[in-house]
Amino acid sequence: MPTRDVAPRVEAQSLLNEQVKLLFAALPMGMLAGLVNAAILVFVIWGVIDGSVLIAWYAILSLVTLVRFGLVYAYRRARPSPGQAAYWARLFTLGTAFSGVVWGSAGVFLFPAQLEHQIFIIFVLTGMTAGAVVSFSALWQVGLLFIVLTLTPLSARLLMQEQTMHMAMGLMALLFMVLMALTTRSMYQTTLTSLKLRFENSDLVGVLGQGKAATEALNLELQREIDERSRVEEGLRDSEARMRTLIESVPDGIVTISDQGLLESMNPAAESIFGRKAEELIGRHFNSLMPESQRDDYDDYVRAHLGLGNGKAIGFGLEITGQRKDGSEFPMELGISHMWLERRHLFIGIVRDISERREIERMKNQFLATVNHELRTPLTSVLGSLGLLSEGIAGELSERGRSLLDITRNNVQRLVRLIGNILDMDDIQSGRMRMDFRPVVLGRLVEQAVEDQRMPAASAGVHVELRNDAPRGLVYADGERILQTLNHLLSNALKFSPRGGTLAVDLESVNGWLCVTVADQGPGVPAEFHEQIFQPFSHAATGDADVRSGAGLGLSIARAIVEQHAGTIGYKPGPQSGARFYFELPELHNIALESPTHAPE
16 A cells, blocks of 8 residues: 555544543543432432332443443553554444433433423433533544434423423424534534644644754755755745645644744634734734733733743643634634744744634523523422421411411412323323333332322321222233322312311222222212213312312323223212222233223222
8 A cells, every 4th residue: 555545544543543542531430420410310200200110220321331331441451552443432432322322211211290300301311411512522423422312212202292391392402402413513623623733733843843953954064065055945945835834724723922922923714713914913912812801811821831841732722712803802712832943932822713612502501591490490499498488497487477388388389280280181182191001010009199198198187098909900001190090089089088087098809800999088079060070170069168279180180091091980979978989990911801890889
């Protein structure tokens, strides 16, 4: 193979080798942060999502992370050559893909019904992708892969909800995914340019050193052989032309600065960045390219590095503010290297306009702030403040004050439930309610629902009894939706139960069907209201305004859920007083039955 074909390939391998080093260097911290975020996510939604699903998801993520830690260890032991960089890049990409799939699955399998938990899921997944932008900036294809695998399932899940808020959040998630992809590409270009400049700067310093040695040799030769002067001058002109061509072709601004800080040269890219011609600035101090308020900071920065006479680069990545000819300011990144040339101490400045990067960061922060401020923060703040007041953080409250505080907190919680019920009812009426059917033990759901209601029942002075005659009975159902049905029935019964009364919950298996009955000792349901009891926004006339609170959606939602499980739901008066609501689901081994054959007596 010709030499001219080998050199670019070797250079490309060296560049890829540096990119892979950056990826593996940033990976351990990113994986640890991912495990911590995952643990926080599991903790927050524990009790909202099935615990076995959460444990399985976290275990899979931990396994993938452990394998990737092993990959990092293997990479560091191998100390690969530049020729092996492509192999390790493929392994890194494969590990990233597995990690992205696991995180992306959280947007589907860990997607809760409650809005505040949905917002938290969105916050965590967007935060993970935002962190990936920095971690994977050395190879943008890897970052793009992780972003797409993490956010695509979440965006699809939100868009499929077909609710205005969910669709809006889904579109915002897609927009965020595009912005992160663009940011990854931009940071990749920045990193790639930085690496290339590192190689080019090394080459440039080497060329300058060689030029210096050649010049000194030529000076000695000129003293001995005056007849070769023309040849030496021609060589110097050729060297200068090559140097000028190189500097003028670099996309970043390059300036040379004397040790007094005076500008000695500017390439065309620098002229374009500052909107000034070189002849306007040559001989002026470099800090004249900055706002007056920041000029002293630049002087301190350079002065602090003047003692590093044997180093090549005294700093890169310093973000400061530049000023164009029209007075407009812009963010720029400044890198400075220095050299000695003919006993002269010179600085070479590399300038890059980072306005686009800053704008992308601003848009990302605005998006996250909007989600946090408009949806999550107000609700959390109100409930948290009410909780602190209830605990006496602002001083002991009077009996009247505590009563008003309890009313306020109950109304806030009722508002959250009302919003959820209205969204559920909209899903039901539009046919968008989706079910995740799988075999579940109905008895466990009943026990969980009873435990959820014990504290409200105790506050209301109501005793809850549970009789479970089918502890292992299986149904093919969406566990979260059945639990929601149980909570609606229990909350409804508790609302009408008198203080000192008993709320009885029965689960029994009859003729291939599992029947759950919730019986209270309240006033019961008037006969004329029996036909409307499961209609949306219906309220029975009880004569007690306190028990008529709510939108009247719980029972209608419960009926819709049970009917989608091929079951039935109904009401019967108690033997003496009170009401008995029940629903029946076919047992898993009897799932083919066409209709239920049992209702409570």
